Amino acid sequence: MTEQRKEKSSAAPPVARMVEDIVGCKWSLAVLARVRDGVRRPGALEHSLPGLSTKVLNERLRKLVRYGILARTAYAEVPPRVEYALTPFGERFARMLDEIASLEREFGARR
Numbered sequence: 001m002t003e004q005r006k007e008k009s010s011a012a013p014p015v016a017r018m019v020e021d022i023v024g025c026k027w028s029l030a031v032l033a034r035v036r037d038g039v040r041r042p043g044a045l046e047h048s049l050p051g052l053s054t055k056v057l058n059e060r061l062r063k064l065v066r067y068g069i070l071a072r073t074a075y076a077e078v079p080p081r082v083e084y085a086l087t088p089f090g091e092r093f094a095r096m097l098d099e100i101a102s103l104e105r106e107f108g109a110r111r
Contacts, residue, residue, distance in 0.1 A: 018067050018093070023100070027052055031060045035070060036094055040083040069093050 022028045030049050039045050046057050061084060064070040069090035075081040086094060 015093075018069075019096075021063070022067070022069075022093075023097070025060070027056055028060050028064065029097070031057065032064065032069065032090075032094060032097070035084055035086060040085060042082060042084075045084075064090075 022032070027049070030052070031045060034045050034048050039048050042054075042057060042061065045061075046052060046054060049057075061070065061072070065072050065084075068087055070084045071087045071090075073083050073085070075083075
């Protein structure tokens with residue numbers, strides 16, 4: 001039973017931790033928003049986000065894939081092509097972020 005707990009706990013970080021990590025990073029939110037808008041390739045993502053370096057973009061993409069929010073598809077072409085898309089979990093996660101933004105618009109203006 002202990003082994004099962006270890007496997008389960010190492011499989012994916014808790015959702016609350018993911019929210020903290022992603023909401024706390026402006027680039028993660030920006031990358032996620034661009035992928036939701038249909039920008040799927042790393043070069044296009046980088047060009048659509050002025051100020052975002054290739055290194056930081058790659059780190060954010062890896063994090064979003066590791067969390068299961070984005071899926072990475074590599075095509076066996078010359079030159080190689082990689083695309084990112086929201087997973088079903090990523091779609092639910094993005095809707096949750098939409099709710100947070102909605103609360104901010106509704107109640108943030110009252111402060």
